[in-house]
Every structure is written in C-alpha cells, then in structure tokens.
Amino acid sequence: MHSTCENCQKNVATVHLTEIVDKVPRESHLCELCAQKLSVGSKPAKAETELVITPAFEPATEVIPDELLGMKCPSCGITFHEFRVKGRLGCSGDYAYFEKGLTPLIERIQGVSPAEHRGKVPPAAEALVNVQREREQIERELKDVIRTENYERAAQLRDRLKEIIQGEEEGQDETA
Numbered sequence: 001m002h003s004t005c006e007n008c009q010k011n012v013a014t015v016h017l018t019e020i021v022d023k024v025p026r027e028s029h030l031c032e033l034c035a036q037k038l039s040v041g042s043k044p045a046k047a048e049t050e051l052v053i054t055p056a057f058e059p060a061t062e063v064i065p066d067e068l069l070g071m072k073c074p075s076c077g078i079t080f081h082e083f084r085v086k087g088r089l090g091c092s093g094d095y096a097y098f099e100k101g102l103t104p105l106i107e108r109i110q111g112v113s114p115a116e117h118r119g120k121v122p123p124a125a126e127a128l129v130n131v132q133r134e135r136e137q138i139e140r141e142l143k144d145v146i147r148t149e150n151y152e153r154a155a156q157l158r159d160r161l162k163e164i165i166q167g168e169e170e171g172q173d174e175t176a
Contacts, residue, residue, distance in 0.1 A: 003085055005031035007038070013085075068101045128171075135164045 003013040011031030019026045030038070068080040078090030080101050089095065095102065121129045142157040 003029050005029065005034050007031070007034035065101075068098070071098065071101075073097050131164060131167065135161065135168075138164070 005011045005013045006029050008031060011033065013029035014032050015030045015035040017028040017030065017035075019028065070079075072079045073090055073094050074097070075093040076090030078094060080098050083089055083094065083098065089098070138157050138161050142154060142161065145151075145153045145157065
C-alpha cells in the first residue's frame with residue numbers, strides 16, 4: 001500500500017483527514033503541499049461538520065531508502081512503507097526483518113539503541129533486575145578481557161561474578 005495524494009495523484013500522502021459530516025465519516029489522504037493549498041486545519045464551514053486531522057506517522061521530510069521500500073515481510077506481507085504509514089508492524093517477525101529501518105527509528109524515539117533499551121522495571125523487582133544486568137555486563141566484559149589476555153582484570157571480574165552468583169543462590173534459598 002503506497003498511499004498517494006488523492007488531490008494531485010503524485011506525492012505520498014502524509015496528511016490523513018477524517019471529516020465527519022452529519023455523523024458520517026469520510027477519509028481523505030493528502031500530501032503536505034495539497035493540504036496547505038486546501039487550508040486543511042482551518043475551521044469547518046458548517047457547524048454540523050467536524051474535522052479530525054491525524055498527522056501521518058512518517059514525517060514528510062524523511063526519505064525511506066529504496067531497499068526498505070521494496071521489502072515485504074514473508075510472514076505477514078506488510079511492507080516497510082505500510083508500517084511507516086500505519087505506525088504498526090504486522091507480526092513479531094517484522095522486528096528482525098525490518099531491523100535496518102527500525103533501529104534508527106527506535107534510537108530516535110527512545111534515545112537509545114534497541115539493544116540497550118530494557119523497558120520499565122517494577123519497583124519491587126528493580127534490585128533483582130539490576131543484579132542480573134550487572135552479571136550480564138560482567139560476563140560480557142570477562143569474555144573480552146580473556147580474549148585480550150588481560151588476566152589480572154579477568155581475575156577481578158571472576159571474583160565479582162562469584163559474589164553475584166553466591167548472592168543469587170542465597171536469595172533462592174530464602175524464597176524456597
């Protein structure tokens with residue numbers, strides 16, 4: 001679904017309107033230029049007319065690379081352009097399939113890369129989650145320092161990892 005402007009039939013529709021006249025909705029899809037020419041957003045002419053303007057998910061100034069525009073998920077059939085227009089993915093496989101296009105978008109919205117984003121943590125579980133994150137970080141760093149043969153740092157990390165594991169085991173004993 002490559003939504004084109006209903007007015008000029010040339011540009012990509014980036015302004016989506018729902019006009020409700022006498023309680024009957026009518027949708028229109030316009031490019032930004034036609035929306036400006038038609039003064040979309042001005043007050044409706046009749047009192048019984050309600051105009052709802054929904055900006056498109058995709059900013060008009062953003063250019064989607066051709067390689068992404070042509071991609072279509074083999075599982076659900078959604079294209080990357082459809083995702084950008086609708087603001088929703090079609091299936092869980094889209095996260096991996098459209099990763100190249102989703103990563104910059106997620107970084108811009110969340111301020112961190114998807115790999116770093118961990119979501120919210122309930123206050124009651126925060127301490128446990130922080131310990132798990134520290135353990136994962138130490139395990140990654142330990143692999144790196146062993147690879148670079150920094151055995152002194154590896155010994156420090158090993159000792160800290162033992163402390164964390166021991167603390168986890170003690171916590172499991174208390175809950176059992």
